[in-house]
Amino acid sequence: MTERPPAQREPGSYRDPSGFVFRRDGVLYRQVNQVFADDWAAFESSGLHAALVGAGVLVADHPASIELAPEPGALAVIRPDEVGFISHPFEWSFSQLKDAALLTLKAQTMASERGMTLRDASAYNIQFHAGRPILIDTLSFERVRAGEPWKPYRQFCEHFLAPLALMAHRDGRMGQLLRTWFDGIPLDLAAKLLPRRTRFSPGLTAHVHLHARAQRRHAGDTDAPGRTAPKSVTMSDPRRQALLDHLRRTVEGQHLPAHGTQWADYADQTSYSAAGTASKEAIVQRMLEAVAAEGGKRAWDVGANTGRYSAIAAEAGFDVIALDGDWAAVERDYLKLRAAGETRIMPLLADIADPPPGIGWANTERASLLQRANADVAVSLALVHHLAIGRNVPLPMIAELHARLAPHVIIEWVPKEDPMVRHLLSAREDVFPGYTMEGFRAAFATQFEIVEEAPIEDSSRVIFRMRSLP
């Protein structure tokens, strides 16, 4: 027998006794445990497994040798298809979270039709793959028992409905609460933060306000005699169906108010002439093609804004993560890409000046953004002045961060005489004597070699293509 590479359990896969996810030799596997045998068999025999994969609701998986199982008690080992990039729910815009919620309910509907049900409704079980949300937890289904309530109800409300309602009715930035309460927003908090008018919404009144009150009232419940035992709650199948239908309607009824934000209309405010824009697009395209020719496949568009350059990267053959710190820009980009059926670009809500940290158990359960950096090229256009002047980040630190993002960088230098920089400095003292092209070159020279540089026509800006030093 050949020596097997050691198995590494995925840090976030520890809650569910029915199995877990691990890697061997970089390949992702899932161990299914014997304790889950009956439900796993029903998942197959009911046809649900095939139906979910066929409908693109669940990632496909392939049988693997049980010899690969790292822990005792294994029933089977499967090798699920991997999604290209793992994102966290607080990195999604409103509509991404809403689509993930509706996909969860669609999976539940398909399960109900085959005598099965979801066992959990964690937003972390959903990922975006080829532009669409997809369920990645193959062990999320079990046989439904007669009279059983919908067990993931609380988790669904905390992971999906509460943040959606807060974004829709209070502020789009409220989704960031999921960064602190990564296992779902406490409903009592959501109820406090929601505007009073949401009490006139039957859906939010039921699933958030009354739900929060019931949680508070029954917080001290035990199995002691004389108390209503929550474990004895029963619900007929049709009633559970009605509850799920009502939840779906409530999710569908959440809409963002229509208004712009800081960046959403930014593209129209740039200092470029038409000739400058055409020149910049041509330069970026040429440089991306050069990186692609060197084998580049994945691009991160840092500060993607409207996603114009993400689209150019996708056209050049890259799978693109389009990062932006402004939720409205990400939302607009996602809606545009979704309508166009674009599959190669994933809009991601993340501020590169404050990248999402590792969170959860031991700070490793959900990986930080920089740990997930997998790009071959970072595209940082019209970004350096926002970091250096808008955020006071010294140029050498900007260079160091880029070296952690990708081995290739396409970055735009924006000089002090540029109107956008003058705007940034209009209300503050210029404490940036080192913000010069010479300073920029010197800072990046410690990490990168400059492969080429191209001045943008009709503009004082210059785009550099760099390769990290060996």
Add this chain to the structure above:
Amino acid sequence: MSLIFAYIDPGAGSLIIQALIAAVVSVPFFFRNAIRSTLGRLRRKPAGGASGSIAAEDAGATPTDSE
């Protein structure tokens, strides 16, 4: 007898309130379904219809269809 087998905590209050909510919302749910099936029998293609019945027909629709 205990009916709940779950590795996540479904929450005592969450179990109790969902049973109450389900009881309430099942009334319009079945009413709507009854109207829909009656309409379906009367007219093969309902022109427009109330927004409620359209949404109910979308039960299995893909998430993108919701916007």
